[in-house]
Amino acid sequence: MKDQLINCTRNAFQKHFNQVPDYIFLSPGRINIIGEHVDYNDGYVLPAAIDKYICLAIRKNSESNDCKIFSYDLNESFSFKINEKIEGDSPMWVKYLLGVAEEIRKTGKRIEGMEVVFSGNIPMGAGLSSSAALECGFAYALNSIFNLNFTKKEVVLIGQRSENQFVGVQCGVMDQFASVFGQKDKAVMLSCDSLDYQYYDAKMDGCSFILLDSRVKHTHLTSGYNDRRKEVEKGKKIIHDNFNEMETFRDCTHEMLDSVRGELGEIIYKRCLYIIEEIKRVEVAAKAIYNQDFKLLGELLNQTHFGLSKQYEVSCPEIDFLVEETIKMDGVLGARMMGGGFGGCSINLIKNENVAEVTEKIKKIYKSAYHIDLKIYEVKISDGTKEYKENEYSI
CATH class of the missing domain: 3.30.70.890 (GHMP kinase, C-terminal domain)
Structure with missing residues (x-):
């Protein structure tokens, strides 16, 4: 399933841009095992990343200031100037990515032009946080390929601020945190106010x-x-x-x-x-x-x-x-x-x-x-x- 998604996204990139991507990133959805409605009530949550992903294929283009994005699943494209203040209306799926770029621009760090294709197998509307996976996947990818030196916690907060301030959804931080900090066969007990966390082995034998x-x-x-x-x-x-x-x-x-x-x-x-x-x-x-x-x-x-x-x-x-x-x-x-x-x-x-x-x-x-x-x-x-x-x- 994961390999199939990667190959599909990579092939879509080659077809759309007539180039091979430089990078492939996977960003997972999440479940919350227990701890519902306590994230805003001084409590802990116990989420885990899951084997459903947003996959991003990316190629840098240092000769351009344009970010060209293609959503394979929606068969829609969008382009914007990467280091300029982002204004005006745009499709909802684009807002998650624009918000990340805008939050990075506000820090004073610069990124270059690029081409991006993404696809996913996280069921939409099922409460598995496909939006957080998209935000954090994009933020993590930009941090990595442009050497921005954000910590993983800063990547999480960039994703959250993107959704809060650009998309307009006042979500907590659990979804983004689980997507970035998830580990195979581990649940993470997270205090949503302080971002203190602890991993617990979660091998689901049987x-x-x-x-x-x-x-x-x-x-x-x-x-x-x-x-x-x-x-x-x-x-x-x-x-x-x-x-x-x-x-x-x-x-x-x-x-x-x-x-x-x-x-x-x-x-x-x-x-x-x-x-x-x-x-x-x-x-x-x-x-x-x-x-x-x-x-x-x-x-x-x-x-x-x-x-x-x-x-x-x-x-x-x-x-x-x-x-x-x-x-x-x-x-x-x-x-x-x-x-x-x-x-x-x-x-x-x-x-x-x-x-x-x-x-x-x-x-x-x-x-x-x-x-x-x-x-x-x-x-x-x-x-x-x-x-x-x-x-x-x-x-």
Whole structure:
């Protein structure tokens, strides 16, 4: 699959520009194993890069100030002046790349003209962060081929700022971080505010992560997300006003929360309860995956889904249905909603010998209940963004 993507992108470059690319880069999508909605609530997340990629083929052209880009998947081209301030409207896919170039220009570092072709096998709209992979792949590639000397963390932040300021999506940093810092067979426990991180071995011997794409996205994702942020911020202030030692939700105990339950009200109480329990679950899950205690990891996924559905209330009937039905099946150790909520994918931890039977069953059950054809993705934990040398792929 990876070699096929590389060869396809390389061949598309040769056909489009009538030249051989100088460089090939792969930038992966990501899953978040556990730690949902705690990135903006003082907690940890536990993402991992996966074996679905954006591939970029690039050739430097020092005689030009133009960056010429071809999206193979969309069959669309775009060109811009590489070191000039970028203004005006452009297609959405272009904005991710323009934002990276603009963020680099703001640092005062210069890059030269180039030709770029990119393609990908990250499913669009499935919550696997194809946009972060594109941003970070481009930023990483420019940093490498033009010797800009950005650190990996600076590459991550360039990608995030591109999406925040140029695309207009106020995303956190987890997606970009996982794409750049991912390592094969390792999950990374990340504190999104400080960018402190720790790797945990995640060799999935005998088990796999299977994503079930509900193919629904309800319109209240943005409003629901904003409402939850306001609710937990209000709750945090109330708890802190009563317990000055509680600086972050990491410091909050069940006893603190229960003592101000009346002041919080039931809705905010539930939101805060989910957050403090999810923060603790991430730390337990990191150790469980390191110890290959998949039974415990599955139980934590189930607990998280209950919290997301009943306490934080960001799930939806279709995802609840998928989780409730799959966890009844033999070999399914755990399942939960993945991502911001109100649609998207569930992530399922399934014993390898049961994957085929489970996926076949759930496709039929879901189709019968919702008349929607389920999309299913099996993912492996992979390396982060990197250059692939000539001898690492076949032509």
